[in-house]
Amino acid sequence: MSDAAALVARDAATFFRQRGSTPCLSALRHVGGTWIEDADGRRMLDFHGNTVHHIGHAHPRLIAALKEQLETLPFCPRRYTNEQAVLLAEALLSHWPGPPARVLFATGGSDAIEIALKLARVATGRFETVSIEGSYHGDGFAALGLAASAHDARLGPLLPGRRHVTPYWVDADRMIAETRAHLAGGGIAAVVAEPMRSSCHVPPDGLWPEIRRLCTEAGTKLIFDEIPSGLGKTGRFFAFEHFGAVPDAVVLGKALGGGVVPIAAVIADAEMDIAPELALGHYTHEKNPLTCRAALETLRIIADEGLVSRAAVMGDRLAVRVEAATGLRPRGLGLLRVLPLPAPWQGAADAFAEAAWEEGISATAKGSSGFGLSPPLTVCEAEIDLAAAALARAIARR
Numbered sequence: 001m002s003d004a005a006a007l008v009a010r011d012a013a014t015f016f017r018q019r020g021s022t023p024c025l026s027a028l029r030h031v032g033g034t035w036i037e038d039a040d041g042r043r044m045l046d047f048h049g050n051t052v053h054h055i056g057h058a059h060p061r062l063i064a065a066l067k068e069q070l071e072t073l074p075f076c077p078r079r080y081t082n083e084q085a086v087l088l089a090e091a092l093l094s095h096w097p098g099p100p101a102r103v104l105f106a107t108g109g110s111d112a113i114e115i116a117l118k119l120a121r122v123a124t125g126r127f128e129t130v131s132i133e134g135s136y137h138g139d140g141f142a143a144l145g146l147a148a149s150a151h152d153a154r155l156g157p158l159l160p161g162r163r164h165v166t167p168y169w170v171d172a173d174r175m176i177a178e179t180r181a182h183l184a185g186g187g188i189a190a191v192v193a194e195p196m197r198s199s200c201h202v203p204p205d206g207l208w209p210e211i212r213r214l215c216t217e218a219g220t221k222l223i224f225d226e227i228p229s230g231l232g233k234t235g236r237f238f239a240f241e242h243f244g245a246v247p248d249a250v251v252l253g254k255a256l257g258g259g260v261v262p263i264a265a266v267i268a269d270a271e272m273d274i275a276p277e278l279a280l281g282h283y284t285h286e287k288n289p290l291t292c293r294a295a296l297e298t299l300r301i302i303a304d305e306g307l308v309s310r311a312a313v314m315g316d317r318l319a320v321r322v323e324a325a326t327g328l329r330p331r332g333l334g335l336l337r338v339l340p341l342p343a344p345w346q347g348a349a350d351a352f353a354e355a356a357w358e359e360g361i362s363a364t365a366k367g368s369s370g371f372g373l374s375p376p377l378t379v380c381e382a383e384i385d386l387a388a389a390a391l392a393r394a395i396a397r398r
């Protein structure tokens, strides 16, 4: 048995099985830039990276900063603050285009979504939510309930007051009409949505300004989940900057930790800072100096290397080169794209992901007929060309 297969077998014998995580594809021993390498020495282009690898895997500047942080202040108990946490808060707020805002940090996107929901509940005195049917906002009980109206009954009841609307990529007018009808009931604390779902259907002009207007009118908070799409991935620092609507709160995560440590953040209108007597995101690692340093260094790398505008340029290049190699135009923005699969692969996106993996590109199925293309913002032209050729070979397998 190979080294990778042996680790996969030990993993299978020890971890609980769960959808999306098991069985493992292989076991990794090295990551760097756009590349991952498994325990048998097989190298693959990582066009998935769980959307954490905006600055490329194991960016040397980030690794050096974290080593230094470990040697100076590796932890900070709650009730104390530290320079890294404060600098990170200030850096995130410097990007915020709306009225004065404040932040809270968490260790994962799902937890940060809960912070945003708590803020909206406290600010509105309501508890109901509107979210898009077939969305994803995390795996905790609150975030999970936002994803769909129906869930496996074995999980028991999720949060009350969940309303779900038709996705804009199915029918944007219906999504607006259904949202309007729910908001008219007067009980909705928050509309929660990704401004561009990671299935990469670009929302039509006017969708988010209209939802923004409806939320303002109804006194409902608009929460944008930019856990995969924020921090420059789409060619703008916040994905919502493409769409003409500023939310009351945005949730960031994934790439915020530089692809090395887990950290997520909520940036929200300072008017919601009205409940100092409540714990809203009182997490053990809320202001962990190591995670905050990772995020701060990541923001600095994104700025110093011009990665936001690079994502726009390389995203266009990716679309052009992949279309030239495959005849198929990836949809999406910047470096958050999905390749719509051709007829022989329609309904077989998981099988296509396996074929692509065999051809040296690691990425995931998006729905039953799409394939995610989400390289780091540091991806170079040669890597894009390699990926385009690998995709063409994978398509030709059927």
Ligand SMILES: Cc1ncc(COP(=O)(O)O)c(C=O)c1O
Residues within 6 Å of the ligand: 107, 108, 109, 110, 111, 136, 137, 138, 139, 194, 198, 225, 227, 228, 253, 254, 264
């Ligand atoms: C849109 C979106 N929201 C929330 C999450 C949850 O983030 P985490 O896995 O860090 O809890 C994810 C993770 O994939 C996501 O894609």
